[in-house]
Amino acid sequence: MTKEKSNVKSMEGLPKCQTGIRGLDEITDGGLPKGRPSLVCGSAGCGKTLLAMEFLVRGAIQYNEPGVFMSFEESPKELAQNVASLGFDLNDLTARKKMSLDHVRIERSEIEETGEYDLEGLFIRLNHSIDSIGAKRVVLDTIESLYGGLANEGILRAELRRLFRWLKEKGVTAVVTGERGEGTLTRHGLEEYVSDCVILLDNRVEGQITTRRLRVVKYRGSLHGTNEYPFLIDEKGISVLPITSIGLQHDVSNERISSGIPRLDTMLGEKGYYRGSSILISGTAGTGKSSTAASFADAACKRGERCLYFAFEEAPNQIIRNMRSIGIDLEPWIKKGLLEIYAVRPTIYGLEMHLVKMAKLIDEFKPRVVIIDPITNLIAIGSETEVKSMLARLIDFLKAKQITALFTNLSHAGGALEQTEFGISSLMDTWLLLRDIEIGGERNRGLYILKSRGMAHSNQIREFLLTDNGIDLIDVYLGPSGVLTGSARAAVEVQDKISDLMRKEEIELKKRELERQRKAIEGQIAVLRAEFEGKEEEENMLTQKEKLQEETDIEARKEMAHIRKADVSTGNEPTKKGRRNIK
Amino acid sequence: MEDTQIKYTQEEFEEAIAKSGEERYVLRLYITGITPKSTRAILNVKKICEENLKGRYELEVIDIYQQPVLAKDQQIIAAPTLIKKLPLPLRRIIGDMSDKERILVGLDLRPKK
Numbered sequence: 240m241t242k243e244k245s246n247v248k249s250m251e252g253l254p255k256c257q258t259g260i261r262g263l264d265e266i267t268d269g270g271l272p273k274g275r276p277s278l279v280c281g282s283a284g285c286g287k288t289l290l291a292m293e294f295l296v297r298g299a300i301q302y303n304e305p306g307v308f309m310s311f312e313e314s315p316k317e318l319a320q321n322v323a324s325l326g327f328d329l330n331d332l333t334a335r336k337k338m339s340l341d342h343v344r345i346e347r348s349e350i351e352e353t354g355e356y357d358l359e360g361l362f363i364r365l366n367h368s369i370d371s372i373g374a375k376r377v378v379l380d381t382i383e384s385l386y387g388g389l390a391n392e393g394i395l396r397a398e399l400r401r402l403f404r405w406l407k408e409k410g411v412t413a414v415v416t417g418e419r420g421e422g423t424l425t426r427h428g429l430e431e432y433v434s435d436c437v438i439l440l441d442n443r444v445e446g447q448i449t450t451r452r453l454r455v456v457k458y459r460g461s462l463h464g465t466n467e468y469p470f471l472i473d474e475k476g477i478s479v480l481p482i483t484s485i486g487l488q489h490d491v492s493n494e495r496i497s498s499g500i501p502r503l504d505t506m507l508g509e510k511g512y513y514r515g516s517s518i519l520i521s522g523t524a525g526t527g528k529s530s531t532a533a534s535f536a537d538a539a540c541k542r543g544e545r546c547l548y549f550a551f552e553e554a555p556n557q558i559i560r561n562m563r564s565i566g567i568d569l570e571p572w573i574k575k576g577l578l579e580i581y582a583v584r585p586t587i588y589g590l591e592m593h594l595v596k597m598a599k600l601i602d603e604f605k606p607r608v609v610i611i612d613p614i615t616n617l618i619a620i621g622s623e624t625e626v627k628s629m630l631a632r633l634i635d636f637l638k639a640k641q642i643t644a645l646f647t648n649l650s651h652a653g654g655a656l657e658q659t660e661f662g663i664s665s666l667m668d669t670w671l672l673l674r675d676i677e678i679g680g681e682r683n684r685g686l687y688i689l690k691s692r693g694m695a696h697s698n699q700i701r702e703f704l705l706t707d708n709g710i711d712l713i714d715v716y717l718g719p720s721g722v723l724t725g726s727a728r729a730a731v732e733v734q735d736k737i738s739d740l741m742r743k744e745e746i747e748l749k750k751r752e753l754e755r756q757r758k759a760i761e762g763q764i765a766v767l768r769a770e771f772e773g774k775e776e777e778e779n780m781l782t783q784k785e786k787l788q789e790e791t792d793i794e795a796r797k798e799m800a801h802i803r804k805a806d807v808s809t810g811n812e813p814t815k816k817g818r819r820n821i822k
Numbered sequence: 823m824e825d826t827q828i829k830y831t832q833e834e835f836e837e838a839i840a841k842s843g844e845e846r847y848v849l850r851l852y853i854t855g856i857t858p859k860s861t862r863a864i865l866n867v868k869k870i871c872e873e874n875l876k877g878r879y880e881l882e883v884i885d886i887y888q889q890p891v892l893a894k895d896q897q898i899i900a901a902p903t904l905i906k907k908l909p910l911p912l913r914r915i916i917g918d919m920s921d922k923e924r925i926l927v928g929l930d931l932r933p934k935k
Contacts, residue, residue, distance in 0.1 A: 341894055343897065343899060344897050345897075345899065346914075349911075349912060349913055349914050350913075350914045350915075350916060351913060351914070351915045351916070351924050351925070351927060351928035352915075352916055352917050352921075352924070353915055353916065353917035353918070353919050353920060353921040353924045353925050353928070354862075354917035354918040354919060354920035354921050355859055355917055355918045355920070356859070356900040356901060356902065356903075356916045356917040356918065357854075357859070357900065357901055358899055358900055358901075359854040359886075359900075359901040360852065360854070360886060360893050360898035360899045360900055360901045360903065361899045361900075363854065363886050363887065363890045363893045363898075364890065364893045364894050364898070364899075366890070367890035367891065367893070367894065368894075385899070388899075389899075389900070389916075
């Protein structure tokens with residue numbers, strides 16, 4: 240599907256006339272065939288008249304193409320009243336010659352048919368209306384009413400055929416509406432005459448929920464979307480939002496944004512989520528999914544980004560109150576216009592309608608962060624495949640706009656935790672699992688990162704605490720008895736502390752003992768040393784004594800020799816050797 | 823009370839029938855140019871009026887090609903269309919006026935079968 244500029248020519252060169260209706264020009268690859276009649280059919284109350292009217296009003300206002308509305312059912316007054324709620328002021332447009340309303344009233348009871356006739360009267364009226372304002376667009380709503388007023392079908396058929404040919408010659412882009420018949424597109428086979436473009440509107444009820452859908456049944460000489468597209472009628476007219484899986488062509492961002500929980504950012508490779516990624520938080524009831532989502536919203540608003548919060552379970556005020564209890568105040572953000580909480584019960588619309596509504600709100604609010612809390616409730620209004628396809632399209636839509644989306648998913652207690660109901664986990668870039676850890680008669684919350692594409696993330700389980708100041712993640716106790724949380728963790732930690740203390744005491748004791756022993760040994764060493772010193776002294780004394788003795792001996796001997804007048808042969812004094820020899 | 827009321831209505835009814843022979847007819851014939859159908863219609867209407875409403879009818883033939891605004895104002899769809907403006911109720915007789923019986927019905931000169 241390609242969006243193109245005004246009055247686009249498609250590949251075949253077929254000139255197009257933009258309707259100005261949101262989304263319809265995309266589906267039809269530029270608009271309705273210019274200068275030709277198109278048929279809009281559908282059963283009662285599916286929005287034919289409104290679509291036709293919007294085609295004219297948008298033409299008059301946006302493309303400066305005046306239009307003629309020929310109504311066979313409602314009077315101009317009724318028409319003006321009906322569309323006033325959409326902000327279309329028909330009286331003003333008529334006064335400015337941008338629009339001409341002609342009510343063709345046919346009363347069967349007034350009419351008597353006498354022989355041959357034609358519908359030249361109608362042609363003249365139409366021609367006059369077109370020429371008086373220079374109309375480029377014409378609506379005939381619902382021309383089949385003629386069949387109710389006139390009996391001669393043969394004439395009618397021929398005249399309608401002539402009418403459509405005439406419209407083509409006139410070069411106006413016409414929208415002809417027709418009531419849907421049994422097994423045929425229109426009750427009287429209008430599709431036979433209007434063969435260039437046929438649009439079918441439908442209003443189906445499935446499981447007590449109505450969804451309006453639009454389909455281009457046929458469009459000669461042009462590309463067009465072939466799917467059924469849901470559409471919405473609201474205070475701004477019709478929006479057809481062709482949200483199909485656009486493909487995987489979106490840009491990716493390397494920017495990282497905080498999850499609002501510092502510790503979680505650390506776990507996610509230190510920086511948090513990728514911008515434009517899709518994040519799934521799953522967990523059983525009461526595990527803190529919404530709180531995690533609110534933290535993320537809060538963080539986004541703190542960065543000054545807009546955040547759109549789709550709540551399918553709680554009212555905005557309830558969310559605000561509940562989040563305040565964990566220290567997250569969302570109210571200022573709402574007042575500042577950064578946060579919008581859109582709370583609605585899933586069962587209010589069909590699935591497609593939700594998607595259309597969401598897409599519309601996203602287009603209008605232009606958020607950078609979208610939260611959907613929770614997606615699980617959508618299963619109430621659609622089958623598994625439908626929900627999956629819807630979410631896939633929503634994610635594609637958001638990714639294409641670089642909007643970071645956070646989804647919460649309630650998993651059923653007892654079921655496999657690492658499994659989402661719709662098998663959508665493969666669509667997600669980051670998947671956090673919140674779970675209850677039941678130990679010692681209490682439940683505590685734990686958080687894992689199951690996956691996170693494109694970043695090195697922690698594989699650890701963290702205990703998830705909801706405190707007065709927001710969410711805190713702390714390490715769990717990992718011991719020989721496994722993972723412990725809550726009071727069990729606290730108890731074990733105390734136990735650990737005690738045994739730690741005791742061990743320390745013991746070591747201290749041993750140290751003191753050793754010190755004592757060392758000291759004792761040192762004492763002994765001192766005694767021995769003293770003894771040793773004593774012995775040494777003794778030895779010294781002995782040596783001294785001996786020396787003295789020796790000297791005395793020598794002296795004595797000298798004396799003796801002197802006395803004996805002994806002959807000393809070598810020198811005055813004898814050598815030591817000699818002395819020793821003497822000894 | 824009830825008797826008199828019924829009496830009155832009955833009287834009124836008879837009076838009305840007696841009057842119907844005198845009522846003035848205001849007729850407009852809308853045609854689209856001089857086509858065989860238009861011509862036939864004009865001739866047929868004139869003939870019927872002369873035969874049935876001689877002296878108490880007013881017939882105007884209007885070409886809506888010349889006055890297209892009238893087509894819108896008078897809610898003309900088919901052509902030719904004969905509108906009986908008076909006496910009420912308003913009736914539209916469409917076609918080339920070749921079915922005399924139906925025209926008489928349309929002009930309330932014959933009861934509807």
